[in-house]
Amino acid sequence: MPYLGAFQFLFTKLSFYMYQIIQLKPLLAALSLLLLFSCAAPQQAADDAAAPANESGTAAQTAAEPETEIISLLPTFEPVPSSILDNGRMWTFEHAPVEYFAETYNFDPDDAWFERARLGALRLPGCSASFISPNGLVMTNHHCVRDQITQIGREGERTLDDGFYAVTLSDERMIEDYYLDQLIDIRDLTDLILDEVDSAPIEQQAQVRSQVIQRVQAELSAEFDESENIVVQVVSLFNGGRYSAYFFRRYFDIRMVMAPELQIGYYGGDADNFTYPRYNLDMTFMRVYEDDAPLQTPFFFPFAIEGVRSGDGVFVIGNPGSTTRLNTVAQLTYAGQFQLDIIHRFLFHTLNSLDAIFELDPDTDEAQQLRNTIFSLRNAEKLYGGQVLAHRDPFLMGRRTDNENNFVAALRDNEALAAEYIPIIERIAEIQEQKAGLAPYPYIMSIGMQPNSALSSALLQRALVAYRLVHQDLSTEARTQALAGLTAIQDRDPAHERLLIENHLRYLADLLGDDSPYMRRILNGHDKAEVAAALVQNSAFATQEQTEAFAETAFREWSDPGLDYFNAFGSRLYENTLMFQLLSQEENQLETRLGRGWFAVYGTSIPPDATFSPRIADGVVAGYEYNGTIAPAYTTFYGMYDRHHSHNTDPQWALPERWATPTPSLDLSTPLNFVSTNDIIGGNSGSPVVNTRLEIVGLAFDGNVESMGSSTLILDDRSARAVSVDSRGMLEALRHVYRADRLVREIEDARHQR
Template sequence: MKRLFVIATLLGAAPALADEGMWTYNNFPAAKVKEKYGFEPTQEWLDKVRLSSVRLAGGCSASFVSPDGLVMTNHHCARGCIEQLSTAKKDYIANGFYAKTQAEEKQCPAMEINQLESITDVTDTLGKATQGMSGKQYADTLKAKMSELEQACSAGDAKVRCDVVTLYQGGKYNLYKYRRFQDVRLVMAPEHAIAFFGGDPDNFEFPRYDLDVSFVRVYQDGKPANTKDTYFKWSEHGAKEGELTFVSGNPGRTSRGLSISELEFQRDVVLPKTLIYLSEMRGMVTEFQRRGPEQKRISNNMLFGVENAIKAMKGRHEALVDKNFFAQKVAAEQELRKKVDANPEMKKKYGAAWDEIAKAEEQLAHVRKELGYMEQGQGLSATTFQIARTLVRAAEELPKENGQRLREFNQAGLPALKAQLFSPAPIYPELEIARLTFGLTKMREELGADHPFVKKVLGKDSPATLATRVVKGTKLIDVKARQALFDGGKAAVDASKDPMIALAKLVDPDARAVRKNVEENIEAVVRKNSELIAKAKFEVYGTNQYPDATFSPRVSYGSVKGYMEDGKQVAPITQMAGTFERHTGEDPFALPKSWLKAQNILDGKTGMNFVTTNDIIGGNSGSPMINKDGEIVGLVFDGNIQSLGGEYGFDESVNRTVAVHSDAIIEALQKIYGATRVLEELRPGSTKVPPVKANPAG
């Protein structure tokens, strides 16, 4: 995989070049966009885009596309909801879903949508609170102050979510205030066969031919939310080659600002181990699917996620093992350290930061396995166990002062935690047993049969025996049982005979101890010294930089543009006719019957998918692609294979965002699905024209 990264972009060492950067809304390079593209976004324009864009709390992006709360996102972002609403008799993943009336819209069991209402810089407040501190004192004080700010911001309102967002590895902190929508209902989703056409072979590739789209609606007080002032209108004509484009979304995470010691740990330890774990998990899920059609249905979403993660991790690893690329990362860090060392005052303040992080990474290497298998869910991986742990910890944490709790139990985050805990999303015991058996087997393999924690968990049982016993014996699949334990607090949890609760209580002291050690002696050191490095960068290179992604709202800019691959020019836009040319009749290149039936009436020249130079990363899935007028021209759903190294750097010559063309969405809604109700919301008045009907003989 060819990568030619510009050295200045690698560590935020200088103002970003080209169309690089996932920028915050309060630090967007509008003048730079004007210089290159002749259009300067105003703050008013940016505010409208921010309010029209939303975040799926589970890990994707989306946008309002009508005045009545209609939200557009990817099919793969709504898969959880679609699968949870499906049954063996009504498989909406395989067959698609369309609510012909508002009354037929189905509530998603576990989906939450967040709209960013305001941003407040709280860097000075946190800096003063932690000044001169280190280690446990620094970690405790920072955690407590963050919780205090978040609680004051949300003010006990369950419809508000507030997060202190760490930017520039701690160089800045912003307080983000979100409006929460928890009544989210499925409106339309196509069949999986077209939403993920090409399957894993085409994943992170281009040319592509996917209709990776779905529509949901947010409700307030039982009625569609009023979003008449905060939605994107649909463009009359979709994206054109060379057109300026903006992506507004929530990139999950980038690591462009990490130190070399942190990157080495990722390259040599984390990524290789994660790839092995995921590959073995793929084997487990694949075997589970062979048990029968129902087993395949209930585990399809898990397999999709695992396969997607494997491909993404491979791309990241390939970037870090590229010698030329890594040498540039090293050179960028050395250049900054040289400038710091040349200034006595700066050297005194910042000079030791890199070495302190390196020492912390060495400590992390020694406890990585225990952290993963005891605390982070690699071993105790079942949904019912995670529910049990939440209940056990809630009983311990909630009586404490807000600032003393584990971060996930702070007052501002409780509404979101409870929404997940009491979600009616279905849990399948057979799949739970398979997952937990796999996790426990890996735990014994990685930690060793003689490890005290392994002995404590398994006792005389095999992984399969223990998993079967606790899953079959638990009542936590019942939401009412969870609610009773949560409401009953510590007394109810202590008295519970539920085997999954008993398992969670058994392991919690060990898991907490590992977590406490990592937070106070490793993460606190990394955070504090990363903050110092960020300040050093500000002093040397200025503040005209973008921060690493943190699954918080960002906006990027670029243009519709092809690229060279293996000496050949890749055109930027595919056409709908190419979808049928790619059809083989065998998965994953088998089009659904609805598409084959409509082939003769579709305009084959309609844009299907396209690529742009916008800088994105995982989490941007579902982001709106808009033009300078703030109109929808596409829907982001992927990056090309070269973009997977975007975790660590950006190369405009080959890194590309992949999007569904807005014209393809309209063509499909009108001619394939007859989704006139959705079409009318996107383009009012468009349904006055008699709909074209598919020719059954087509």
């Protein structure tokens, strides 16, 4: 799925210890822990009248006053019959599903088969890839390397728009500051890590777990010489129920071989994104070099001579980014009602501002980079919008409810498991109610507001750091670090700043309502554009130079319109954020403990949640019912040209010059894209799709709209599909449109070299 790997890591695991500047005094910590277990009902607004106090300073209570019934802030769902495979088919290589694959697809995948599958696959930043020849040739999606395609362009070249092809080996261009990872070994660390964690008091286990993981990772890394380029990653599986050490060989000398034009690699643009039928040539080829020569590798996936047919079993080997299928129903419900909805609103308003910024001057180099960011965020906006709908869908959430009921029933069958894990499920549910009572205020301080984020105003980023400095009790060291971070935030064009601030105000109004007391304080009778312009004109946080001078004054005495922006919330913004952080920390610890319960009940009969680590997912090529008709298993070049001519005035379906008039040798009946039931998610972009002989039949690049929202919480293969570029379409285009004879020969010769 385009771009989703990186953005899921940015948004789905929201936490506020990313800032790591909140340090509590013992009294404040004790007070916070006391509040942690209080009623989850929403707090009163900061400007509401306080309850009368008695002589001891606490709120007065009337003895005869009846207890108020606590009303849940979260809906419930009726159970719908589920399957254990609702948890997905993203299998790990250390627990390879040998028997399941053999029974389901009628072939014998032995250890050697899984080893070849693992070593032929690659991981690159945010996406997946694979070796497709013994000479280090690598295949991935065009959308995964758009920045790199732009980077290799020389003066006067438009490599992203016009494409690139290295006619000779010497023409292949170095990609700066880039790398690919190959998983070469796996070791089980479960007993080593959990023995140390279990020996610590419960309140210290999170810290001990982090320390032991860091120590073990360092010890394992020390086994290798630096020149070997081995990267060790300790991977948590089943939310901490199991641990593995993954050993990656990292390659740094990566060179661009071929990339098609953006218009054909992203054909249909935003309108066709996350849809099917599709007509995308979302492919790019690179090469790994070692000692300034093409890498020689025995592990690669040759292109299949024959393509796939409907009903064929296929396997996607890649790095799915993040799923939440082991989360409790309460967690998923909270996410749908609050977290995902708030993120979606933020993306909607941010895109409005970035689109406006791009239109101010679309021809600069910075604008071209911004265009890639907009592409990425538009995908993320669609994803999160779909996730909100899926997390509120009675059928899907009913299946999750049934799945959890089955899990709880299995726990109850074992007295020890029931005593250990059912209270955890109950406490996690309580935490979701408490978090619901704090929303949306903690998100105002987190989403997109990290220093130097491209998603928000530099002025507001500085003001937020200053707000923390004023309101949080920091140690001298932490305050020094925060001040350094404050003055390191880079300037932006004032016109861009105004647009970003104005749209942040629209985002706040969307969350809180224009008539909320907080918005009335911030706007003070003015419209949003006027407030944004006044902030840029009058705040000391408008520029880096002014901020540095302002930071020299006593921060407890700071007064500035930028600070007033956040001070308008009174103490609620800070207090709710603090409480949310504490609840999230407790929730993370409980999740880790509950992961052991899942493993105790199901073992390796289900895969763990995705963690952007190598997985193999099975499925079959299959069309599906949609829009009152049937989506075919694959599309052809005929369909692409029909799309073009049917929308001949819309630039999204325009064709690049070399494609506008097809050459007589191009077989328009060649399959271009196909769909399958494979379980994929963000991070799988660029994954090879192989047959039982580990031959390339496709290149995964997207999910259809039916999978867009549900894929994080459930595997729903009724109509959810992975969308791939067909290997036949890739070769047909390379041969007859791009005349990439050298590349075609290498791909076809590889069939005889494994």
